[in-house]
Amino acid sequence: MVGGGGGVGSGLLENANPLIYERSGERPVTAGEEDEQVPDSIDAREIFDLIRSINDPEHPLTLEELNVVEQVRVQVSDPESTVAVAFTPTIPHCSMATLIGLSIKVKLLRSLPQRFKMDVHITPGTHASEHAVNKQLADKERVAAALENTHLLEVVNQCLSARS
């Protein structure tokens, strides 16, 4: 599903010197969140907190630090059980785009209640093969097949592992 994959781990980086963005701090805990009775709905910041610490496949940086994911590009409706995440590859020809999308998708699958329908796509106009990548990410069977592939699963798991 991911073409090439040559950039992972070895060889030259496609974008060797990217701009780095500041990490947002931990979400401050509010009085309402500490109150047993008040329900907290799943909001955009909560979704963003799930994906912002995903590691980039080729840099020792997180997707947040590379500005690949931003809170404003997360749409969520808790009552309707829908989530939409748009991500922005660092360069328009980034061969990692599918892999990054897959990592976001897997992270959401593992972290959100089953009732949610999720849509992960590229920010419109930011990637050369935007349409093709979006199509792959939306295809449930292809996502499932991709996760059967040991090599791919390994890379995805590395992206999702907590940084030591």
Next chain:
Amino acid sequence: MAAAAALEAVAPTGALWGLVHDFVMGQQEGPADQVAADVKSGSYTVLQVVEALGSSLESPEPRTRARGIQLLSQVLLQCQSLLLEKEVVHLILFYENRLKDHHLVIPSVLQGLRALSLCVALPPGLAVSVLKAIFQEVHVQSLPQMDRHTVYSIITNFMQTREEGPFVEELFEVTSCYFPIDFTPPPNDPHGIQREDLILSLRAVLASTPRFAEFLLPLLIEKVDSEILSAKLDSLQTLNACCAVYGQKELKDFLPSLWASIRREVFQTASERVEADGLAALHSLTACLSRSVLRADAEDFLDSFLSNILQDCRHHLCEPDMKLVWPSAKLLQAAAGASARACDHITSNVLPLLLEQFHKHSQSNQRRTILEMILGFLKLHQKWSYEDKDERPLNGFKDQLCSLVFMALTDPSTQLQLVGIRTLAVLGAQPDLLSSGDLELAVGHLYRLSFLEEDSQSCCCSSALCPGRVAALEASGALAALYPVAFSSHLVPKLAEELCRGELDLTRGDEPTKCSRRLRCLQALSAASTHPSIVKETLPVLLQHLCQMNKGNMVAGTSEVIAVCQSLQQVAEKCQRDPESCWYFHQTALPCLLALAVQASMPEKEHSVLRKVLLEDEVLAAMVSVIGTATTHLSPDLAAQSVARIVPLFLDGNISFLPENSFPCRFQPFQDGSSGQRRLVALLMGFVCSLPRNVEIPQLNQLMRELVELSCCPSCPSSSTAAAKCFAGLLNKLPAGQQLDEFLQLAVDRVEAGLSPGPCRSQAFTLLLWVTKALVLRYHPLSSCLTDRLMGLLSDPELGPAAADGFSLLMSDCTDVLTRAGHAEVRIMFRQRFFTDNVPALVQGFHAASRDVKPNYLKGLSHVLNRLPQPVLLPELPTLLSLLLEALSCSDCVVQLSTLSCLQPLLLEAPQVMSLHVDTLVTKFLNLSSSPSMAVRIAALQCMHALTRLPTPVLLPYKPQVIRALAKPLDDKKRLVRKEAVSARGEWFLLGSPGS
């Protein structure tokens, strides 16, 4: 035996032979010193000693040979200065030869060589020969630590004693071949050799002399350039060590390469340790270059080195968005921090550039980066003191820096403001830099930032301070200590006026914004009270404010009064450093507070809202904290003056020292007084329990009896608790002796009487609890007896739950009484000791107890375990684990929570032991993850997360089940629970999966 017989046969009589025999065969230690003394006194020569040893040196038994050589080596260690060159040559040949001997002999041989290495008469060339022999015959790295140390001493001795050495290169080669150390000790290494020991000893040798420089520096550069992280770190650290003994002469040829390597590492590394070691090495290099004494005609390499650094780094500083900006700034700052000269050189180049950059960039976040760098350089200037005012390098930049800081302080970005405030504080700390005009402006800005500025909306909590205001308050405190006049004249009057206006507003009725304005005003006043002269102005303002609240018909709420008390407490804390201020605060604030409280406790005629407010538990607690803080640091004689007035106030109603003392009736809290008066015993507690231990308390006997009496009085729980705490606090500090025993007996009798069925069982229990705590803290022998009594109450149907919670009190730190700050006797290991003494009985009690009181035992145990340091708990795990697992099924939330928080670290620390119970753990944790209590759900999920530390094969059978079960808490209604569920489930997914 055969050897002994042989020795016997040839042994002639004579003192020396006898001594040798006693040492070698008799295994006595004394003769060695005797022989050495005889050699020193000239009774016989070293040669004669060797002859006397003859047969034992040739013995077939290695132990005998070892003993013989040991004697010779010990003699040499004491007499090496007497040796002639010829003797040294022979002895060295002998010892080198012995290096081939049995391993039992080697330690003594090395000792002998160490003695010889100290010889002045060592002929040239022999040092290299000795070292070659050692490295050829002995595997130094596998020697026990002591012998390794001997080898390194030999090497170091050669380095120190041999001024002229044609063998530097050989010596370097025999030692440097071990660099970098890549030895990893085998598991269960009997010698206990640590890799770190070897690294440090080798480094000590390599960095012991500048003579190695020409060989060592290229090696270090090569190793820094290698790919191996440990080699990089070791090389940078060794370079750092070398700089302590090197000078410009040694470094000059290698400076460009050293700089290139360090720069590359700091620019490129992902490892913080490499970065830190690289910066430290650069710092030492610069310090070394700064320190060297030069000949008049020699070139100073410091300037060219610094120019190199500047050239490679300065252009990065102009790109505040790029990632090399911080490494460059760090490199420059590491060099600038090395000496005053380096600091001047670099800042005089960098500051104009950064000032210009600040104005060139208009975005707040870029400006912030630039100002942060400026701040870093300014901080370095604090390290150097300049004698001559005109020489201070910052003087020339002062005006530009000030205008830039003031610009930052008015910027809309809080982040930039924050850096601006910190920069202002650093500028202010430079002696004589700021003019009075600058200071007036600075105080104006701080007034605005700490008081006028409304908290921005991003600060969601109304009571918590936002970071900008915290920084402004801190800067006020720091600068007020240095420039009290500026703050006294430009800040305190404004705030005092503001507080008065607030009082008027209060009388008209409250608006929330006004309320928080007053709060900010109080905080600003206390923050600036860092100088004794300012305290003399702020303390009266604060006390006056409190009195006004009482006099006027202001609608003062509990929180208002508490806020004033908190400000007073902060001022009191700041006064603790200065004995004079401390006494000023004490004798000004205490009479005023006590007068207000006594006034409030009088029967009401006129209406004052504050009166009731002052007697509320929370307000009393706030006042107790002010009184305690104002008392702990008093000198004993001043404290004695104060105690001589305050104790009679409470015991005899002697009100003469109170500033306003016309009250409608007598103050008699211990006699018939009203419940309001009794409540004020809390204030007495705050005072007497904070006194230094050697201050004598007048009327102690009467006081203690009154306290015990009041503690068991059933009318008002808070005053009886205060009395019990006060009694316990005093008891804890009393020296052992008859008086203490009498008071204890008094308490025990009262407790026993009170615990029998009747109206004051719970008061008696509270007294028992506090007295037990006072004794447990000081390891008093009676404490075990009282603890047993307390444990007995766990099965009491009425007091059982309270007794269980009592264990939490016993194990925790109090804030008002029995504190270390309040001079209580608190032994550091009291928790461990309590655990060891009492947990077996608790466990036994649990097994013996009836079903309905079992939870009390579990709860008590949970409290004890919760407070225990993990290293103490871990060894006890096997015996306690079954109980903890049982406690997981207990329905009490407190027990569940405390058990979970006990098990969580154990899962991380002792996964092997916990693996045996994986089935139970998985089931119970999953059950508890749907508990009605949010805290329990969170703790259970954290345990599910910690479970992933168990060996993967143990967990894999549970993986599908757990992943399915954890899908449910992903949809928990509480966000904090979902967060834990997400991280636990994420980890379980990774188990046994590729790439994890």
